[in-house]
Amino acid sequence: MHNTFTPCLKAEWLKKRHSFSSWLVIIGGSFTPLIYMLVFFIYPKQLADLHQSPGFWKMLFLRSWETMSLLLLPMGIVLAVSLITQLEFKNNTWKQLHTAPVSFSSIYFSKLMVILVMMLQLFILFNFTTYLSAVIPSMLSKKVPFPLYEMNVFYFLKENSIFFITCLPMVAFQYLISLQFKNFLVPIGAGLALVTAGLIAHSWKYIYMIPSTYTGLHFMEAATNKPSGHNIIALSLGYFLFFVVLGYVLYIAKKEKG
Amino acid sequence: MPKILFGMQQLTQTTCFADQIAHFAEKSYLTAGKFLLLLYIKSRTMYSVQTSGVFHHFSENDPVLKDIALQVPSGSIYGFLGPNGAGKTTTLRLLLGLIKKQQGSILIFDKPIENHRMEILRNIGSLIEMPSMYGHLTASENLRIWQQLYQCPYSRIAKALETVDLANTGTKKVSQFSLGMKQRLGIAAALLHEPSLLILDEPTNGLDPYGMMEIRDLLKKLNYEHGITIVISSHLLSEIEKLVTHTGIISHGQMVFQGTLDSLVSRQLSASKLILNTSNNLQATDVLKLLQLDTSIENGMLTIPIPEKEMIAQLNRELVKANIDVYEINPVQKDLETIFMELINQTTHA
Ligand SMILES: Nc1ncnc2c1ncn2[C@@H]1O[C@H](COP(=O)(O)OP(=O)(O)O)[C@@H](O)[C@H]1O
Ligand SMILES: [Mg+2]
Numbered sequence: 001m002h003n004t005f006t007p008c009l010k011a012e013w014l015k016k017r018h019s020f021s022s023w024l025v026i027i028g029g030s031f032t033p034l035i036y037m038l039v040f041f042i043y044p045k046q047l048a049d050l051h052q053s054p055g056f057w058k059m060l061f062l063r064s065w066e067t068m069s070l071l072l073l074p075m076g077i078v079l080a081v082s083l084i085t086q087l088e089f090k091n092n093t094w095k096q097l098h099t100a101p102v103s104f105s106s107i108y109f110s111k112l113m114v115i116l117v118m119m120l121q122l123f124i125l126f127n128f129t130t131y132l133s134a135v136i137p138s139m140l141s142k143k144v145p146f147p148l149y150e151m152n153v154f155y156f157l158k159e160n161s162i163f164f165i166t167c168l169p170m171v172a173f174q175y176l177i178s179l180q181f182k183n184f185l186v187p188i189g190a191g192l193a194l195v196t197a198g199l200i201a202h203s204w205k206y207i208y209m210i211p212s213t214y215t216g217l218h219f220m221e222a223a224t225n226k227p228s229g230h231n232i233i234a235l236s237l238g239y240f241l242f243f244v245v246l247g248y249v250l251y252i253a254k255k256e257k258g
Numbered sequence: 259m260p261k262i263l264f265g266m267q268q269l270t271q272t273t274c275f276a277d278q279i280a281h282f283a284e285k286s287y288l289t290a291g292k293f294l295l296l297l298y299i300k301s302r303t304m305y306s307v308q309t310s311g312v313f314h315h316f317s318e319n320d321p322v323l324k325d326i327a328l329q330v331p332s333g334s335i336y337g338f339l340g341p342n343g344a345g346k347t348t349t350l351r352l353l354l355g356l357i358k359k360q361q362g363s364i365l366i367f368d369k370p371i372e373n374h375r376m377e378i379l380r381n382i383g384s385l386i387e388m389p390s391m392y393g394h395l396t397a398s399e400n401l402r403i404w405q406q407l408y409q410c411p412y413s414r415i416a417k418a419l420e421t422v423d424l425a426n427t428g429t430k431k432v433s434q435f436s437l438g439m440k441q442r443l444g445i446a447a448a449l450l451h452e453p454s455l456l457i458l459d460e461p462t463n464g465l466d467p468y469g470m471m472e473i474r475d476l477l478k479k480l481n482y483e484h485g486i487t488i489v490i491s492s493h494l495l496s497e498i499e500k501l502v503t504h505t506g507i508i509s510h511g512q513m514v515f516q517g518t519l520d521s522l523v524s525r526q527l528s529a530s531k532l533i534l535n536t537s538n539n540l541q542a543t544d545v546l547k548l549l550q551l552d553t554s555i556e557n558g559m560l561t562i563p564i565p566e567k568e569m570i571a572q573l574n575r576e577l578v579k580a581n582i583d584v585y586e587i588n589p590v591q592k593d594l595e596t597i598f599m600e601l602i603n604q605t606t607h608a
Contacts, residue, residue, distance in 0.1 A: 007406045014406065095386050095390055
C-alpha cells in the first residue's frame with residue numbers, strides 16, 4: 001500500500017503556518033514565564049528570595065508550572081486543538097481533503113501528530129522562557145546575583161515528560177469532539193466544562209477519574225513531594241489511548257465526509 | 259474522439275458480440291487477438307463515470323435521489339443540469355465518496371469507488387460547491403498543501419496558478435480574495451495533479467459574466483488539448499449550453515433527460531409549433547380538423563404542431579376558401595430553455 005502518512009503530515013504542517021493555533025503555542029508557552037519575568041523586574045526581592053531557597057532551578061520551574069498546570073495548559077489545549085480542526089470546518093476544506101488520494105487514517109493520525117509536535121514546541125518554549133525569566137532580570141538588575149547553580153538535567157527531562165503525558169488525555173478528548181462538531185462552540189464548551197469540572201472537584205474523592213486534572217494533580221505531587229496515591233501516568237496513558245481509538249472510530253464511521 | 263467512442267459503444271452493446279468481432283477482424287486484416295485487445299482498451303475507457311440505480315436519502319422516507327443513472331463518456335464535457343435542490347451536489351458527493359453510498363452502483367474509470375478509493379481519487383480533480391481553501395494562507399501556500407497530498411511536481415503550482423490567472427497574487431491571503439478569485443484557485447487546485455476527470459459543482463457560481471466566460475474557455479481548452487473528461491453542474495442551461503457535449507438533466511432527484519446536446523437540440527425541432535392568427539379561430543379549428551391537424555388554442559391563438567411546408571400552403575388555402583381572414587402564420591421554435599423548463603416541470607406534476 002502506498003504510504004500516505006508522510007504527505008499528510010507535511011500538508012498538515014503547512015496548514016498550521018500563520019494559523020491562530022500556532023500563535024497560541026507561542027503565547028501559551030511564554031505567558032507565565034514572561035509574567036514572572038516582569039514580577040522579578042519590579043520586585044527583585046522575590047527573585048533574591050528564590051536564591052536563598054534550596055534548588056533554585058527546581059523552585060523556579062515549579063513556580064512557572066503552578067498556574068500553567070492547573071488552568072492555562074488545559075484551557076490552551078482546549079482552544080488550540082479546537083482551532084486546528086476548525087481550520088477545516090471554517091474553510092469548507094473537509095470535502096477537498098477527503099477527496100485527496102490519502103487514507104482517512106493518515107489524515108486522522110497526521111493531524112494528531114501535528115498537535116503533539118506543537119505541544120512539544122510549547123514545552124520547549126516554556127522551559128526556555130522560564131530559564132530566561134530568572135536570567136534576564138538578574139543580568140539587568142544589580143540587586144540579584146546571576147544564577148550559576150548546576151542544573152539537574154535528568155530531573156527536568158523527567159518532569160517535563162510526565163507533564164507531557166498528563167496533557168495527553170485532554171488533547172485526545174478535545175481532538176475527538178472537535179472533529180465531530182462543525183460549530184466551534186460545542187467542542188470549546190465541552191472542553192472548558194471538563195476543565196472547570198476538574199477545578200471545582202479539587203477535593204472530590206474521585207477527582208483522579210476526571211481526565212482534565214492530571215497535569216494539576218502531578219503538579220501537586222511535584223510541588224509537595226507527596227504522591228497522590230494514584231498512578232497518574234498510567235491513567236493518563238489509558239485515557240489517551242481510549243480517546244484516540246474512540247475518536248478514530250467515530251471519525252471513520254462518519255457518514256458525511258464533507 | 260467522443261464520436262468514435264460512441265460507435266464503439268453501440269458495437270459492444272450488440273448481442274452477437276463474438277460474431278461481430280470475428281467479422282470485423284477478418285475484414286480489417288487484424289488478428290482477432292489484436293482486435294480484442296483494442297476493443298478491450300476502448301471499452302475500458304468508454305465511460306469515465308457510470309452509475310445505475312442510485313438512491314439516496316438523508317432522512318427516512320425522504321429520498322433525495324431516485325434511480326440516478328449517469329453515463330459520462332470519456333473525453334466528453336458533461337453538463338449536469340437541474341434546479342436548486344434537485345440533487346446535483348448530492349450526486350457528485352456520492353461520486354467522490356464524500357457520502358456513503360446507500361443503494362445502486364457507482365463506477366468511476368470502471369471501478370467501484372468503495373474498493374478503489376485512492377486509486378480513483380488520484381485521477382480526479384474536484385470542486386464541490388463553495389470554494390474550499392485555507393483563508394490564512396496565500397494561493398501558492400494553499401496549492402503547496404495539495405501538491406503534497408497528490409505528490410505531484412512542485413513546478414505544477416506555478417503552472418496551475420498561471421492557468422487560472424492567479425500568478426500575481428503574491429503574499430495576499432486567500433481570505434482577502436474575491437469570490438471569483440477563490441473559485442479560480444479552487445479550479446487551480448483541481449487541475450494541479452493533471453487529473454483525467456474533473457468534477458466541478460457549479461464552478462461559475464458568484465462569478466461575473468466575464469469570469470464565467472473565462473472559465474468556460476479554460477474548460478474547453480483543457481478538454482480539447484488534454485482530453486480531460488469534465489462533469490460540470492449548473493442550474494442554468496444558458497451558462498453551459500455552449501460548453502457541453504453531453505447533458506444529463508435532474509429534477510427532484512430524478513433524471514429526466516440524458517444524451518448528447520445534439521439530441522436535446524433535435525428535441526427542440528420536433529417540439530416546434532405553428533401559431534395562426536385568424537378572424538375566426540373557432541371556425542378555423544373545424545377547417546384544420548378536416549385536414550387532420552391537431553389544433554389547440556393557446557393565449558387566444560390557434561396552435562398546431564409544425565407541419566410540412568406543403569401542408570402550410572394547403573391549410574392557408576383552405577382557410578381563405580372558408581372565408582376566414584388569416585392575419586399571421588408564425589412558426590415558433592421552443593428554445594432550449596423552454597425544453598429544459600418543461601423537462602423539469604414534468605416531475606413536479608408527477
Ligand atoms: N446534508 C444534508 N442533510 C439533509 N438534507 C440534505 C443534505 N444535503 C442536501 N440535502 C437535501 O437534498 C436535496 C438535494 O440537495 P442538493 O444535492 O444540494 O441539490 P442541488 O445541488 O441540485 O442544488 C435538497 O432537498 C437538500 O435540502
Ligand atoms: Mg448544489
